[in-house]
Amino acid sequence: MVAGILDEVYAACRDDTSGAPADYIPELAAVAPDSFGLCLATADGLVYRVGDTDVGFTIQSISKPFTYALALADRGLDEVARHIDVEPSGEPFNEIALEPDTQRPSNPMINSGAITAASLIEGPDEFERVRDCYSRFAGRELRVNDAVYQSESRTGYRNRAIGYMLRSVGIIDVDPDAVVDRYFRQCSIEVTCADLAVMAATLADNGVNPATHERALSTALTERVLSVMTTCGMYNAAGDWVTTVGLPAKSGVGGGIIAVLPGQLGISVYSPRLDGQGNSVRGVAACRELSRRLELHFCHVT
Numbered sequence: 001m002v003a004g005i006l007d008e009v010y011a012a013c014r015d016d017t018s019g020a021p022a023d024y025i026p027e028l029a030a031v032a033p034d035s036f037g038l039c040l041a042t043a044d045g046l047v048y049r050v051g052d053t054d055v056g057f058t059i060q061s062i063s064k065p066f067t068y069a070l071a072l073a074d075r076g077l078d079e080v081a082r083h084i085d086v087e088p089s090g091e092p093f094n095e096i097a098l099e100p101d102t103q104r105p106s107n108p109m110i111n112s113g114a115i116t117a118a119s120l121i122e123g124p125d126e127f128e129r130v131r132d133c134y135s136r137f138a139g140r141e142l143r144v145n146d147a148v149y150q151s152e153s154r155t156g157y158r159n160r161a162i163g164y165m166l167r168s169v170g171i172i173d174v175d176p177d178a179v180v181d182r183y184f185r186q187c188s189i190e191v192t193c194a195d196l197a198v199m200a201a202t203l204a205d206n207g208v209n210p211a212t213h214e215r216a217l218s219t220a221l222t223e224r225v226l227s228v229m230t231t232c233g234m235y236n237a238a239g240d241w242v243t244t245v246g247l248p249a250k251s252g253v254g255g256g257i258i259a260v261l262p263g264q265l266g267i268s269v270y271s272p273r274l275d276g277q278g279n280s281v282r283g284v285a286a287c288r289e290l291s292r293r294l295e296l297h298f299c300h301v302t
């Protein structure tokens with residue numbers, strides 16, 4: 001039944017070729033624009049997939065909940081909360097702004113909050129710990145796409161501005177260049193749609209990877225990460241998303257989206273054409289359709 005619905009949703013969304021891939025670096029502009037993959041992985045280890053589910057692409061902002069998770073594990077809820085709030089910002093993901101009273105980034109799902117989370121990772125070799133963490137969620141060793149990383153680093157002035165702003169107000173108390181470099185690397189980690197489904201299913205399974213049975217995150221911290229994904233994961237489309245899909249989620253400008261039904265399943269979509277908010281057009285449409293047909297909305301009343 002699930003496989004049939006996945007096929008139908010895939011077919012229903014396939015012909016929508018509106019939107020365009022991100023083009024702020026040549027590597028993202030050069031992807032096959034009409035690739036489309038859709039996966040659903042259950043918390044008890046089943047994986048359903050349709051389309052281009054083994055095509056590699058960069059995780060981009062879907063990295064944010066996972067680095068936030070590692071920062072929480074390293075520093076604890078209270079210390080992380082002193083640096084990053086959990087309020088939706090209603091602003092674009094790369095907004096150069098902090099909360100006026102506390103100087104904190106509004107939440108860890110926008111760039112300022114994600115760069116702050118990256119600054120809280122403990123060493124030595126902070127980035128390798130980030131890569132290990134994502135790999136535990138995915139159940140296989142993930143690697144950086146070096147060409148994307150080089151381009152992110154060559155062009156990333158806005159993110160550097162955010163890093164320096166955070167350093168100037170003391171929210172980051174280490175070298176901002178090193179932290180922003182870590183952030184560029186985390187965004188450049190290459191995944192497939194199938195990987196993202198397992199990462200989402202690990203969040204659904206209270207932090208335990210359903211394929212490897214390895215714990216990637218504690219239950220309490222998984223709850224925090226999913227909460228912030230619910231309110232802040234889809235940038236300034238978060239309200240519309242909660243209304244029409246009703247699942248904690250995160251998107252990235254590489255064209256990926258993950259969505260999680262806690263305790264039950266993870267969904268992932270890859271389709272690189274983006275809407276004006278930087279969310280995958282077919283990704284949003286497919287999640288809406290799956291949520292409706294499988295009655296996944298967390299406010300669904302039978």
Ligand code: GLN
Pocket residue numbers: 059060061062093094111152159187251252253254278
């Ligand atoms: N690398 C991108 C940036 O930092 C990621 C943004 C995104 O996926 N929304 O601007």
